[in-house]
Amino acid sequence: MEHHDAAQPLSPRTRVVALGRPERVPGAPLNPPVTFTSTYIQDGPVNYARVDNPTWTPFEEAVGELEGGDALLYSSGMAAVQAALSLVPVGGVVVAPAAAYNGVVVTLTEAQRDGRLDVRWVDVTDDAATTAALPGADLLWLESPSNPLLEVADIAGLTAAAHEAGALVVVDNTFATPLLQRPLEDGADVVVHSATKYLSGHSDVILGLTVTPDTDAGRELHARLARHRTLGGAIAGPMEAWLALRGLRTLSLRLERACANAADLAERLATHPRVSRVRYPGWGAIVSVEVAGDGDDAAAAEALAAGTRIWSPSTSLGGVESQLERRRRQPGEPEAVPVGLVRLSVGVEDVDDLWADLKQALDRI
Numbered sequence: 163m164e165h166h167d168a169a170q171p172l173s174p175r176t177r178v179v180a181l182g183r184p185e186r187v188p189g190a191p192l193n194p195p196v197t198f199t200s201t202y203i204q205d206g207p208v209n210y211a212r213v214d215n216p217t218w219t220p221f222e223e224a225v226g227e228l229e230g231g232d233a234l235l236y237s238s239g240m241a242a243v244q245a246a247l248s249l250v251p252v253g254g255v256v257v258a259p260a261a262a263y264n265g266v267v268v269t270l271t272e273a274q275r276d277g278r279l280d281v282r283w284v285d286v287t288d289d290a291a292t293t294a295a296l297p298g299a300d301l302l303w304l305e306s307p308s309n310p311l312l313e314v315a316d317i318a319g320l321t322a323a324a325h326e327a328g329a330l331v332v333v334d335n336t337f338a339t340p341l342l343q344r345p346l347e348d349g350a351d352v353v354v355h356s357a358t359k360y361l362s363g364h365s366d367v368i369l370g371l372t373v374t375p376d377t378d379a380g381r382e383l384h385a386r387l388a389r390h391r392t393l394g395g396a397i398a399g400p401m402e403a404w405l406a407l408r409g410l411r412t413l414s415l416r417l418e419r420a421c422a423n424a425a426d427l428a429e430r431l432a433t434h435p436r437v438s439r440v441r442y443p444g445w446g447a448i449v450s451v452e453v454a455g456d457g458d459d460a461a462a463a464e465a466l467a468a469g470t471r472i473w474s475p476s477t478s479l480g481g482v483e484s485q486l487e488r489r490r491r492q493p494g495e496p497e498a499v500p501v502g503l504v505r506l507s508v509g510v511e512d513v514d515d516l517w518a519d520l521k522q523a524l525d526r527i
């Protein structure tokens with residue numbers, strides 16, 4: 163990568179394959195090794211493996227470069243979320259979406275109940291209402307497209323408004339991935355990822371990341387987040403980090419197929435009489451549908467999830483395997499999410515097979 167002409171930046175499709183490789187010297191392996199160790203011989207740059215592990219580094223470098231900043235790897239997306247929220251002082255004010263990933267909503271609700279944070283819940287698709295909530299805020303939390311309502315926020319506009327009010331901006335970029343959206347380029351201070359989802363892509367690891375910009379302010383945030391990770395101890399296992407990097411190699415291929423499948427399915431789903439609403443922002447690979455039952459939408463949605471053969475009825479998303487779930491079965495899911503909403507994480511299988519499976523399940527409701 164070092165020898166590439168900087169005037170001709172490499173496409174992200176190339177970068178997901180090329181980034182995070184060992185140095186190109188004779189005899190070097192093509193892939194980074196996995197380092198299983200708890201400690202290091204003293205007087206080196208790092209003395210204990212809760213602080214750093216060389217297996218984290220290539221994945222952090224790859225995702226950091228894709229997002230345009232410096233990444234830190236954590237044991238889960240929620241560990242990255244907790245690290246980002248640790249940037250808010252006790253008693254601080256957070257402006258947050260009323261409908262977002264339920265782990266974030268529950269964390270903020272309980273922090274408010276316990277008097278640790280003051281949360282102002284907003285509809286982040288409403289620019290005026292979100293901007294009006296910003297004066298005096300310490301942090302604006304955005305998730306776009308949101309899980310599972312697929313609401314899209316104006317990241318650049320709201321970030322500018324938040325900075326004017328003196329608030330930091332965190333963007334959960336899990337649904338978009340850096341191939342479809344780069345919030346740091348829109349001015350965000352921290353990007354959060356559940357690498358469990360698209361970045362690793364095979365439903366076989368739980369991991370998370372924060373990414374901060376390569377600026378003085380960004381480096382200071384990075385240092386605070388790294389300290390939070392070391393002291394909080396929510397660190398990744400080396401094997402998981404290695405699997406995630408392997409998964410990242412095919413991110414652009416997986417996403418291309420999954421996005422094309424999602425666009426196709428969003429259209430077909432809209433034609434089915436059991437589907438009362440399709441939520442799909444026009445891009446990405448998640449489609450949420452509202453299922454119409456005869457007076458019991460929740461039961462109809464459960465029947466859809468239980469009636470498929472290829473689609474896996476399981477929580478989580480972003481894997482090569484198509485998955486679906488009625489979201490309100492999760493305790494803590496915001497009430498803004500309709501009881502009959504089923505979130506479809508569209509995988510890379512043949513789209514006609516995926517549609518036939520959904521159709522037969524919908525037909526049998």
Ligand SMILES: *Cc1c(COP(=O)(O)O)cnc(C)c1O
Binds near residue numbers: 309334357359368369
């Ligand atoms: C899954 C998810 C998280 C939490 O990540 P984990 O890896 O499950 O801890 C956070 N945000 C979004 C948008 C998610 O989908």
